[in-house]
Amino acid sequence: MQTLRFQAPPYPTFITGGKATFPRNHKHFHHSLPVFDLLYVRSGTLFLTEGNNRYSIYPGEYIIFTPNVEHYGHRVCEEETEFYWIHFDTETKAEWTNQEATEWREIIHKEASYTTPASYTLHLPKHGRYPADQQLERLIDQLLLQHESKDPMERMKEQQTFQQFLIWTQQAALHIPNAAQLKAEELIRYIEEHYDQQLEIREIAKELALHPDYLTRVMKQATGVTPNEYLTQYRLTRAKQLLSTTEWTIAEVSTQVGIQDHAYFSRLFKRKEGRTPKEYRRFVQSTS
DNA sequence: GGTTTGCAGCAGTCGAGGAT
DNA sequence: ATCCTCGACTGCTGCAAACC
Numbered sequence A: 001m002q003t004l005r006f007q008a009p010p011y012p013t014f015i016t017g018g019k020a021t022f023p024r025n026h027k028h029f030h031h032s033l034p035v036f037d038l039l040y041v042r043s044g045t046l047f048l049t050e051g052n053n054r055y056s057i058y059p060g061e062y063i064i065f066t067p068n069v070e071h072y073g074h075r076v077c078e079e080e081t082e083f084y085w086i087h088f089d090t091e092t093k094a095e096w097t098n099q100e101a102t103e104w105r106e107i108i109h110k111e112a113s114y115t116t117p118a119s120y121t122l123h124l125p126k127h128g129r130y131p132a133d134q135q136l137e138r139l140i141d142q143l144l145l146q147h148e149s150k151d152p153m154e155r156m157k158e159q160q161t162f163q164q165f166l167i168w169t170q171q172a173a174l175h176i177p178n179a180a181q182l183k184a185e186e187l188i189r190y191i192e193e194h195y196d197q198q199l200e201i202r203e204i205a206k207e208l209a210l211h212p213d214y215l216t217r218v219m220k221q222a223t224g225v226t227p228n229e230y231l232t233q234y235r236l237t238r239a240k241q242l243l244s245t246t247e248w249t250i251a252e253v254s255t256q257v258g259i260q261d262h263a264y265f266s267r268l269f270k271r272k273e274g275r276t277p278k279e280y281r282r283f284v285q286s287t288s
Numbered sequence B: 001g002g003t004t005t006g007c008a009g010c011a012g013t014c015g016a017g018g019a020t
Numbered sequence C: 001a002t003c004c005t006c007g008a009c010t011g012c013t014g015c016a017a018a019c020c
Helices: A135-148 A152-174 A179-194 A201-207 A212-223 A227-245 A250-256 A262-273 A277-287
Strands: A003-008 A013-022 A036-043 A046-050 A053-057 A061-065 A071-073 A081-089 A094-097 A108-110 A119-125 A127-129
Touching: A013 A135, A013 A152, A036 A046, A036 A135, A046 A061, A053 A061, A081 A135, A081 A152, A119 A127, A119 A152, A127 A152, A135 A152, A179 A201, A179 A212, A179 A227, A201 A212, A201 A227, A212 A227, A227 A250, A227 A262, A227 A277, A250 A262, A250 A277, A262 A277
Parallel strands: none
Antiparallel strands: A003 A094, A003 A119, A013 A081, A036 A061, A036 A081, A046 A053, A046 A071, A061 A127, A108 A119
16 A cells, blocks of 8 residues: 655645535546545545556545546546545655554654654555544534635634644554543544533533543543533634624524623633624625 | 622643552 | 543533623
8 A cells, every 4th residue: 555655844734725516427537636635535436546556435535646647537426425535745755665654652753852852654545444433524614614715814813723733644544542542532522512612621421421521531531621621612613604694693602602691602712712792793795 | 581790619621640 | 551540620611790
């Protein structure tokens, strides 16, 4: 299996991306780009050829195509096929190798000193699979939303999200999740499905059959943030979407994202975003 | 309608440590 | 190593009132 190997930082740059759906009997067109092209299949199957190699990309799998090498569909889709496409490029030299990395210590190229940052050698498999959950799709959706956003602050965050996407891709290539990570993933799923309701850590812990303290600990260990911090972050992301795409009052938006007290919502919003919800809406409208 | 401020209560977090 | 509990304390949250 070929592996794309490159140094970071600087991390590769996200250029553009999108979501596409091919109907049944549709075939991918002939295509060659001057940058890397990553395709991630959400449902259905893509049958693609690059050079002399044929690939079948099933749901949950991705493939990375090489710049300036033509790829095309060698077979029609047998069912409706939904996939994401992401174009990116590297500033550092990137090369295809047959050496796969199997442990994190192979990724950490050099530890940081007082004057130089840590450096990493990422090894991304040409054709790989992500763990079976919807976190990754949410991350890509977030990336595409930021890319399409009229808010310059959101646009600036897209590279950050793309870096996280690359780290997850690297993690998926090596990853054997431990118990804490599995529980944190379960908690994240729960939060994202119930963020619009009143959530208490004790209730969630009961739901997941764990002690509340323990839940906080595994979440912090796996993601670096506490359940509450994650919930707040998620609610504010949804609130920003609603503020920029609807005419709802601040109180309605607040209720919609699970915060009953709109006064508290405004305060929270200003603390995290640096401007009140009203200012945010005005700002987005003025830049569109 | 939306924001700010003050305040009280308590939920959530963290360090330490025990049980398995 | 993993899972869990306890006690202390921080800061989150909801409410009310005043103001823009």
